[in-house]
Amino acid sequence: MSRITGSADTAADLTVVVPAYNEEHRLGPTLDAIRAHLRAAPERWGDWELIVVDDGSTDGTAAVAARAASEDPRVHVLTSTENRGKGHALRLGVLASYGRRVLVTDADLATPIAELDTLDALLSASAGVGDSDSAEDDKHNDKHNDTSAYEPAAAIGSRALPGSRVEVHQRPLRECLGRLGNRLIRLVAVRGIRDTQCGFKLYDGDKARAAFAASRLDGWGIDVEILRHFRRAGWPVAEVPVRWSHQSGSKVRPADYGRVLLELLRLRTRVRPFDLAVAGVFILASVLLYQGLWADLDRAYLADSMQDQNQWEWFFGVTADNVAHLRNPLFTTYQGHPDGVNLMANTVMLGLSVPLTPVTLLLGPTVTWALVLTFGLAATALAWYWLFVRRVTRARPAAALGAALAAFAPPMMSHGTAHPNFLVLFVIPLIVDRALSLCEGRRVVRDGVLLGLFAAYQIFLGEEALLLAAMGMLIFALAYALARPDVAHAALRPLLRGLGVALAVCLPLVAFPLYWQFFGPQSYHSVLHGDNAGNSPLAFLEFSGRALLGDEARADTLAMNRTEQNAFYGWPLTAFVFGVVVWLGRSALVKALTATVLVAALLSLGQKIRIPFTDVVLPGPWRALAHQPLFESVIESRVAMICAPALGVLIALAAERIADLEPRTHRAVGLVAIAAALLPILPTPQPVRERAEVPRFITDGMYRDYVAEGESVVPVPLPSPAEADALHWQSATGFGFSVPGGYFNGPWGPDRMGIYGASPRYTSNLLSDVRYGGRIPDIGPSWRAQAKLDLAFWKAGVVVLAPQDNEAALYEVMTKLLGRPGERLGGAWVWDMPRAS
Template sequence: MDAGVALLFAAAAALLTSGLWADPARRALALNPNDQALDEWFLAYATRAYRGDFSLVTGALNAPDGVNLLCNASLVGLGLLFAPVTLAFGPHYTFLVVTAVNLAATGTGWYLLLARTAGLHRLAALVGGAFAGFAPGMVSQSNGHLHMTAAWLVPPIVWCVLRLATDPLAGAGRTIRRGLLLGALVTAQFFVGEEVLFLTATGLALFCGTYWLLRRPSVARLAAGLAIGGALATLLLAYPLWLQFHGPQSVDGGVFLSRYYSADLHAFTAISPLSLAGDDGAARLASGPAEYTTFFGWPVLLVVAGGAVWLWRRPAVTASAVAALVLCLLALGPRVVAGREQTDHWGPFALLDGLPVVESALPTRFALAAIPLLAYVLARVVDAAVTQTETLRLLVPVAVVAALAPLAPVPLPTQERPAAPRFFTEGYWRTFAPADGTIVPVPLPDSRDPQAMRWAAAAGVGFATPQGWFIGPYGRDGRAAVGIYPRPTAQLLQRAAQGGTAPELTDKDRVALRRDIAYWRASSFVLADWQPGHAALKATLDGLLGPGERVADVWVWRARSA
């Protein structure tokens, strides 16, 4: 049955991403195409490790200053793991595969933990695994946030903690081995999804603390195992953490406002627009379609509350319910918002807001850590009904499934997008830039429109790109900011694209161009036919650099012509 459940989850993930399968190069997530372009660049960059480039600070983006990958959701671990797919088929295929695998593998991991470690009935474990892998928060994060849905290492991490805490036969050797395994898993999760690791640690700490208050078990083995795992993880992550917080292009503070990325109180009882019974009007209760993290729906909340009351004598159920409640309260952010109206009530997150590490977290995502805890309560309710009562054996599972049915995800919305030009996919670019030289896409990519970053991704990030969509130290006093302030030539090209007419060029524009070429160390400028304002952009570049060359399906201007 275990293999059948894994196949069921894989089929569900394939259905969820079905809009991309027809042509991944020409299809994009309609609700968040920009983050998809960013993810594809990161996935392509990771393949450089196969050429011996293991740099965590790279000049391949935001040339020549570069980008600190650890200060961004850079998919280092996912990119390395799936690099063979990227090298064989391209980053657009890898994005699609990882989007599906993250959900299916996470659900399967929780199913196995519930069935084999917790010893629950297979039906109960199936219910819990399905909710943990495909809850509305996980589905919404699938819109371009691969680092948030890559939670398939969390069940093994939880397994290590549970075995350290509960195995009565564990001797020193077994405790050491499990502690070392825990440290290795924590290190791996750091590179797969650091924010998920932070949320997992928070959820586990709340659960274990509540459980200890209820039962007061001995924690000697657990403490020893955690110390061993922590020591190994500290040793392995010492340099990456230094690089992230103090290395080149590191950032100070968070870039996203906690009050904006907070959960609306009404969202907890709403049904996600990405669910079978979803209400499009509920979208207004979240900051965006990738942040429907708290859309549990009132039927599920009622079942969880009822189950927690019914099974209150089981400390693990009570601890899960209490920990989930605290996490959901943290998701409300520093000030409670109800129906998009800010109230006068402070949320618990206000006590943490501004603290190191926490300042980079989005409050609403604390609800993601509540998903496995709620899944455990749901699974325990079904298990108790199926295995312990005659009268409720059918009624309770039907009620739980009925509560979950409205949350069943529908396929992620997709849209058409232009494929990367053949100039890049077929290698023509090598004639116009040396290895790791700089090619300037026209107009230059930024956080509002990073699609031109896909050109470098299609070429295996064989050349550097100025500007781009990233987090860097370009805010006030060197604090975190999205992107970099565009240089004069970038501004000129942006005005041409937006206005649709070529501006009147001056000597000042030509002087600025020469300076920008020197700053970027640019080899050439490239313009695709489908770019908005194409005619205006071509006329502008012809005026600045002379007539462009038609190569494959783009126009190219050699920077030396300036």
């Protein structure tokens, strides 16, 4: 790029920028008209400059511009070596300007230069003319709420407002296509501006230079990109009706509106470098947390997952097997034989296990398990980051910090050892965003449809997580309504309409699966966990066992088990958040978030609240929900997980405000406080242990000689929530046989109450008691007769005793029950069962 100028001006009252490409015949009269108009009122326009940007013209445009510059030192010429587009030319011209105000106008002067008077008069008004839509972004920009924010920062000429005059029309078809293109652009990019593409705009100079410096488009979409920048920055834009005449030889064609749309779509999907860095950090953190699992996928087993890794690998494997063989993915008899398992009533995550079927079939269910945990966690963190940037703060580092807490909080990491349905929550932020969009009432039908689709998909990822999210959103909404009843009143009607649309979309998609879940084979009505499943109040102040400063022994005393450490946010974070609430408590958002955290924490204490260090037991508020439909199956301590995203938002808000503190010492103290609150709960890598080997009797397929069609392999003891290695036998070898018992939720008794595992039988209870150190009873005829009945019920083809603790006692019991010794085969004791007659 080169510049031709008559003087080195460093200040001006007005800059006029004219982009030109192959305008040899029209540029001269345009420059003459502009100079004549500005010279006619020297008191009004003061010091001015005229910048012509030759965008790589191949005709005499450059010579015409250079001649004008030689005649008037206030005319400057910028020359590009190649044609890059209107956006590139405008960017060069505006960034080279010195004007207090900057006018951009097309080289054909379709809008006469005299219209500058109208635009200038508007910007010179004292106040009161603003963009009605700018308030949407003010909620993200409180620091911009000074009086200058209400004065127009730009005035754009409009051919679409009442009072405008189109003196020379285009051909009807061309004009119709142009209007259609403009409507599409407004729909996609800039609402509230009727004429985005008119090439006659007057900007505040400093704001224009800032906006063009941040612009990235080189084509016709530059006009919309600049208007969006002004909108996001909270700088009001006013439209002014102008005169306009179509000029023959116009460079703009109807197809260019399509090009603008493509440019804008590419711009909207373009990711900022910081966003890529955040994604990289989240993925790296997830990989580091599960590095032990990835290091040895054949033998590594998450040490804290109890039997859940076996269960989940089985869920992924059986779903892939069902899909591959075109069987019903909602049911199977591979576990719980012969009654089977209602898979829809279990957390099989069909929303992931079905699409990941090729991975499971090719690489095995352990790879699927590792992928879901690792990249599901990273995807969840990114989803919260996207939501926080979109709805909470424009400060991306603050949003990243809040998203990290929402996704990597101690309760999430606890479930990350065993329950991906509570770890992989990337749809929840999308649901929250659509609900907030419904409250704005702008595109109720579209947002309702999206909300319905997201909710349906989340049902196939985890229903309990969706229920907890709905609880959290309801608590937040009620609290916000108390703080801002005016906002709540305005949002209520579009929200209810949108929820109606969402239900109309969601219910047909999930009606049959939910019917199968609640009324299909092996369905149940609830899973009761007793009245002692709530959090201890001390659990909120302690560190989890896998936190950086955590202590396993201390944490174990305050939770049901290591997969249910549902609080453990730590006293430093609790103290910091208390300070944030005091500091920012006047904000309605902060008030609602605080209420959400407090109510969720209180509910998570359960039906009975035990006051620490005393014998006092108080009734808990969960008592009102404990026996209600849906809620009766919830482990109440999990309600504390609602606190994680709410705390994440509070951290993001605090980080944004701290980053703006002056002097620097205050900022430094604030950042140290955030670090002190979060570092103690930083998660550490998940430990692994070596899993038990599958007996060669299974891996080598020896069992096939013993099991006929419809028969099962009976492990000793039967698989259960306490011992589910036999499920790994199945998932690791391709589901060639069924097993009785298992680890799943199923019905028990005439009331079909939900329990973990199959309905117990005498023989299964006996074998479990012996396995875990119980006394061996006298095995007489009644025990043998019962074992015969149970084995017949299970349709046993073969009984298999693999190496394990108390193996000798189990062998003795089985020998007495069956009246014969076992055969040592393939690394296991085997009893062949006679075929049923």
